[in-house]
Structure formats: structure tokens, C-alpha cells
Amino acid sequence: MASSRQIELAAATWLARRDVGDWSVAEQDALDAWLAESTAHRVAFLRLDSAWREAGRLQALGAGLAGDEVPARGRWTQPAAAEDVFVVSRMRRRAAQASMPWRWLGAAVAALVLALVGTAAWYHAGNEPLATYATAVGQLSEVPLTDGSHATLSSDSQVQVAWSRGERHIDLMHGEAFFAVAKNPGRPFVVQAGGRQVVAVGTRFSVRRDGSRLRVVVTEGVVRLEPADADGGGSSSTLLPAGSVALMDGSGLLVRSLPVAQAEHYLDWRSGYVSFHNTPLATAVSEMNRYNARKIVVADPAIAGIPLGGNFRWSNTDAFVNLLVAGFPVRAEPRGDQVLLYAR
Amino acid sequence: MVGRMDDTLDAWFIREILVHEAALMRLLQRTWRHRDDVHDLRQEVYVRVYEAAGKSRPTQPKAFLFTTARHLMTDRLRRSRVVAIDAVGDLDALNVLVDELSPERRLDGRQILKRLAEAFDRLPARCREVVWMRKVQELPQKAVAAQLQITEKTVEKQVAKGIRLLADHFYGERFATRVPARSEPTLSVSPHGQQQTD
Numbered sequence: 001m002a003s004s005r006q007i008e009l010a011a012a013t014w015l016a017r018r019d020v021g022d023w024s025v026a027e028q029d030a031l032d033a034w035l036a037e038s039t040a041h042r043v044a045f046l047r048l049d050s051a052w053r054e055a056g057r058l059q060a061l062g063a064g065l066a067g068d069e070v071p072a073r074g075r076w077t078q079p080a081a082a083e084d085v086f087v088v089s090r091m092r093r094r095a096a097q098a099s100m101p102w103r104w105l106g107a108a109v110a111a112l113v114l115a116l117v118g119t120a121a122w123y124h125a126g127n128e129p130l131a132t133y134a135t136a137v138g139q140l141s142e143v144p145l146t147d148g149s150h151a152t153l154s155s156d157s158q159v160q161v162a163w164s165r166g167e168r169h170i171d172l173m174h175g176e177a178f179f180a181v182a183k184n185p186g187r188p189f190v191v192q193a194g195g196r197q198v199v200a201v202g203t204r205f206s207v208r209r210d211g212s213r214l215r216v217v218v219t220e221g222v223v224r225l226e227p228a229d230a231d232g233g234g235s236s237s238t239l240l241p242a243g244s245v246a247l248m249d250g251s252g253l254l255v256r257s258l259p260v261a262q263a264e265h266y267l268d269w270r271s272g273y274v275s276f277h278n279t280p281l282a283t284a285v286s287e288m289n290r291y292n293a294r295k296i297v298v299a300d301p302a303i304a305g306i307p308l309g310g311n312f313r314w315s316n317t318d319a320f321v322n323l324l325v326a327g328f329p330v331r332a333e334p335r336g337d338q339v340l341l342y343a344r
Numbered sequence: 345m346v347g348r349m350d351d352t353l354d355a356w357f358i359r360e361i362l363v364h365e366a367a368l369m370r371l372l373q374r375t376w377r378h379r380d381d382v383h384d385l386r387q388e389v390y391v392r393v394y395e396a397a398g399k400s401r402p403t404q405p406k407a408f409l410f411t412t413a414r415h416l417m418t419d420r421l422r423r424s425r426v427v428a429i430d431a432v433g434d435l436d437a438l439n440v441l442v443d444e445l446s447p448e449r450r451l452d453g454r455q456i457l458k459r460l461a462e463a464f465d466r467l468p469a470r471c472r473e474v475v476w477m478r479k480v481q482e483l484p485q486k487a488v489a490a491q492l493q494i495t496e497k498t499v500e501k502q503v504a505k506g507i508r509l510l511a512d513h514f515y516g517e518r519f520a521t522r523v524p525a526r527s528e529p530t531l532s533v534s535p536h537g538q539q540q541t542d
Binding site: 003004005008009013015016019020021038042046047048050051052056057059060061070071073074183203221222 | 354358362386387388390394457460464477478479484485500501505507511
């Protein structure tokens with residue numbers, strides 16, 4: 001039997017391999033098989049995986065640092081006045097107890113503050129006016145943003161862009177948008193959707209908002225999900241690495257970790273397709289309906305749960321309905337600008 | 345968080361069990377004479393806790409973790425060749441130490457970042473460079489390899505090493521609060537005896 005150290009090494013090797021970025025479904029299957037082999041594998045992997053996710057927070061240390069240099073050791077401790085930046089009384093008491101006090105973080109915050117102060121004049125003149133972009137049902141829109149980032153608006157979606165000197169702020173009013181974010185650690189990219197916000201430095205992700213429900217899909221890098229009123233890095237924030245599909249509603253947050261290639265299927269709408277995999281008919285239908293003014297209605301609950309899979313062109317309601325009728329015990333009945341589906 | 349089926353068990357384990365790793369390590373190190381075994385003991389404790397929680401989630405996760413650790417050490421003592429009768433009594437007495445070992449604290453975001461920064465600075469030089477470039481700057485592996493003039497395989501190995509060392513510090517506070525070895529260990533166990541349980 002492998003020793004605990006060998007198991008830990010194997011788990012770390014899996015993680016490092018997965019981090020490279022060209023992770024395939026076959027590799028995920030192999031990892032799943034390894035994890036299923038023993039609980040020892042699973043707990044070792046869980047432990048390292050969660051610590052490595054947490055390590056994403058180190059990006060806060062990189063925020064505002066100029067250049068590509070790896071900072072010298074202990075540079076977080078150097079500025080003597082750093083503590084004054086934010087250490088308040090309660091923290092000061094704790095800091096006195098800790099062997100390595102708050103200088104670390106103080107320095108990180110100080111670096112950020114300095115970076116912001118230093119660049120304030122720069123951004124001051126460059127503040128963007130408020131701009132609103134919207135799409136109609138069935139329409140997609142590519143929106144190049146002035147910082148070099150790109151947004152892709154899905155059908156029936158609306159965003160408001162409000163750049164400020166400290167942050168690139170986008171309000172997702174409704175619908176879904178995909179963002180390819182230009183790297184700028186000193187000026188985070190924040191997408192707010194209702195009471196939540198998603199914070200990125202340089203990454204690719206999408207946010208979908210249906211009323212109070214939110215879905216975040218990350219296909220590159222790491223984003224931070226947090227309440228919109230958070231000061232950043234609070235305990236209720238969640239880091240979502242590439243491959244995450246996060247679903248939120250009023251009651252809570254569910255995060256699935258998928259191979260990136262699989263997570264990308266959630267974004268197939270950008271190329272004109274929706275992709276289903278064992279998806280209940282009712283869910284697939286409501287997905288198709290996002291993109292079409294002519295709505296499909298599942299008129300019979302008996303067929304709502306039929307699982308279906310495949311790629312469908314979302315602009316072609318008729319083809320989708322015809323495939324359903326051909327492949328499943330379903331009949332379709334056009335009525336006005338709707339298509340009703342019944343059991344056959 | 346790893347698999348598809350039991351997100352909640354995994355999340356529970358991270359939230360309720362891993363956060364007590366530093367205290368668990370202190371318990372194991374104080375109690376078990378042979379430091380080399382502690383890594384293995386920790387894994388075995390986690391396995392038992394995870395499997396038990398899969399059947400039924402303990403209502404007092406921290407107490408359950410420490411009880412599991414004590415039972416495990418007792419089991420190993422019984423199976424080992426050298427058993428100090430009074431040692432088992434000492435194990436029970438460790439109950440009262442739990443809170444001393446594990447002052448209750450949930451870290452907030454700033455504390456977590458501080459601990460990560462400490463852990464990061466304690467990485468060996470090359471490992472530290474690689475972790476910075478991959479995790480903070482998010483440079484592709486190929487770019488890191490080119491810039492540091494090492495192979496991509498080496499980059500990957502350094503990342504794997506960084507993950508292990510960061511986890512040890514982040515959960516185990518490996519470098520921060522090491523409990524000095526007692527000159528008189530609570531238990532005296534033959535190393536060969538313990539090997540039987542592996």
C-alpha cells in the first residue's frame with residue numbers, strides 16, 4: 001500500500017497537471033478513477049485542492065505591483081507605516097498576540113493604496129461615461145471595451161458599463177454575458193448582478209442572471225464571488241477557479257468543478273449553439289426559449305423529464321422541435337406564436 | 345468540490361475538519377513519539393472521519409475529529425508490540441487538552457491572506473518563483489519555463505511541491521507554531537510495532 005506521503009505527492013501531481021490548462025476529459029476520467037480508488041486518495045486530494053484554491057488569494061499581493069519581478073521575500077513587511085493604513089483597534093490587539101503581525105497584509109494593502117494613488121491622476125481623466133449595451137431576443141452582441149476586454153452579450157441581455165479609477169465595474173441588469181478580461185491587477189474587473197458580484201483580474205468567465213438566480217461559469221483563471229457590498233476578501237467570498245460552474249439562488253450556492261472543456265459547453269451559445277447532456281426536456285426547452293421570441297411550451301408534465309443530449313442551433317426552433325418529435329414520444333402543436341408539446 | 349456526487353460532504357470536510365488540522369497535528373505530535381508516523385496518522389484520521397461522515401454527519405465535527413484521532417492511536421498501540429498500559433490513560437486525559445490545543449478561531453479573509461503570505465515566503469526560492477508566476481501572475485506554464493529556462497516538467501513539479509508546502513502551512517501551520525518535542529514523550533511506542541498497522 002502506498003504511504004501517505006506517496007499519496008500526497010500523487011495528489012499534488014494531479015493538481016499541478018490539471019493546472020496546466022490543456023486538461024482533457026480523458027485525464028479527468030483518470031483522476032476520477034484514482035480518487036475513487038480509496039478514501040485516502042480522496043482526502044489527500046481534497047486537502048491540497050482546497051489549499052491551492054485558497055492560494056488564489058495571493059493574487060491580492062500581486063495587485064498594484066509593477067513589473068514582472070517576483071517580489072523579494074518579506075517585502076510585505078517592509079513599509080513601516082503600512083500598519084497605519086488599515087489596522088484598527090480590534091485587529092491591533094490580535095496583532096500584538098500574533099508572532100507575525102499585520103505587517104504582511106498592511107503592506108499588501110499599502111501597495112494597493114499606493115498604486116491607486118499613483119495612478120489616480122491617470123485614470124481621473126480617463127473615466128468612462130456610463131454606457132448601456134442591450135440585445136433583443138435572438139440577438140448576440142460583441143462589445144469591445146476600452147480597457148481591451150471583450151464582452152459577449154447573449155440573447156435578451158443588458159449590461160451597464162461604469163468604469164471608475166479604481167475598478168472596472170459592469171452591472172448585469174438581466175440575461176447573460178461572457179467576459180474575456182484584459183489583465184490589469186491594479187484595477188479589478190467587477191461584474192455586479194443583483195446582490196452579488198464577481199471579481200476578476202484577468203480571466204474569462206460568464207455571468208447569467210435570471211431574477212435572483214445567478215450562474216457563473218469560469219473557463220480561465222480565477223474569479224472571486226462575493227456579496228456586492230463586500231470590501232473584498234471577506235469570509236463570505238468564494239474563489240472560483242477555471243472549470244467552476246456556480247449556481248446561486250436565495251437559498252445558497254452550489255459549485256461544480258468540471259474539466260474546463262466541459263465547462264465551456266455552457267458557453268456554446270456564443271457560437272450559435274446550445275449544448276445538452278442528459279438535460280431534462282423542460283430545462284432544454286427553457287434554454288432554447290432564451291434565444292427565441294417564438295416560445296416552446298411543455299404542455300404535459302409527463303414529458304418534462306425526458307433526458308436529451310446534443311448540440312442544437314439555438315436560432316432554429318423548428319429544427320429543434322422536429323428532432324424532438326422524431327426522436328421522442330412527443331407531438332407538437334403550433335398555437336399563435338407558441339409551439340405546445342404534448343405526450344404522444 | 346472534487347467530484348460530482350458529494351459536493352456537500354467534500355465541502356463539509358474542508359469547512360469543519362481541515363480547519364482544525366493545526367490542532368490535530370499538535371495533538372498527534374505531542375502524543376506520538378515517532379514524528380515520521382504523524383503524516384500517516386493524519387491521513388488515517390481523515391479517512392476515518394470522511395468515511396464516517398459519509399454515512400452520518402457528526403454534529404460536533406471538532407470533537408469527533410479528536411475522538412477519532414485518540415481511537416486511532418489507541419488502536420495502533422494495541423496492535424503494536426510495545427504497549428504502555430498507562431499510556432492509554434494518558435490518551436483519554438488528552439480530551440481536556442482539545443480546547444487548549446485548538447483555540448476556536450475562524451479566519452477571515454485578511455487573516456487567511458496573511459497566513460498564505462507567510463506560507464508563500466517560506467517556499468524554497470525556485471518553488472516560490474514558480475508559484476508566483478503561475479498562481480499570481482497566471483502565466484502559462486510554457487512562458488514560465490521559458491523565462492526561468494527550465495523544462496515545463498520542472499515547472500509542474502515545482503507547482504506540485506508548492507501545493508504541498510502551502511497546504512502544510514495553511515492547514516497545519518507547519519512553520520508557525522511548532523510544538524517543541526517533549527523530552528519525555530507521553531507515549532513510548534516501538535516504531536516496528538506501529539509498522540504492522542500500515
